[in-house]
Amino acid sequence: MSKIEDIVDALEHKISKILDKQAILKQTNEKLESQLKAQQQKLLEQQEEISAWVEKHDTLKIANSMLGSDENKRETKLKINALIRDIDHCIGQLSE
Template sequence: MSNLSEIVDSLENRISKLLNRHEKLKRANLELEEEIAILKFQQNQFQKEIEVWTEKCSSLKTANSMLGSDQHKRETKLKINALIREIDQCIAQLSG
């Protein structure tokens, strides 16, 4: 009978250790989930910032080309032509 008692004690000890480890892993998992949420928020903020800077860069390129810079003239001409087409479409809709 003492052998059975030792086996039960051993199982209880192992179960206790497993439960303890399970709790530690649950806490670690919660911490990681919180960190993921924070990182996703930061990523979203950075993405918004990238969009703002991209728009500013585009505006600066357009301004440079209007000031006589040869570097971005083609892009500016294409953009102006696109704007003219949009205006023409608006006029056509208003007069139609």
């Protein structure tokens, strides 16, 4: 009988160790998931900030072209032409 009791005790001890490890792994997993969500949110905010800066940069290029800078005149003309086409399209839709 003593052998069976030893085996049961050993199994209980191993199960206890496994349950402890599982609890630790669960906590670690929750912590990592929290960190992942925080990093994803930070990345999203950075992407939005980059988009805003790109838009500001493009606006400044156009403004510089309008002020007489020769560097971006072609881009400015193309942008103005695109805006005029959009306006014409909107006017066309309104008149229908």
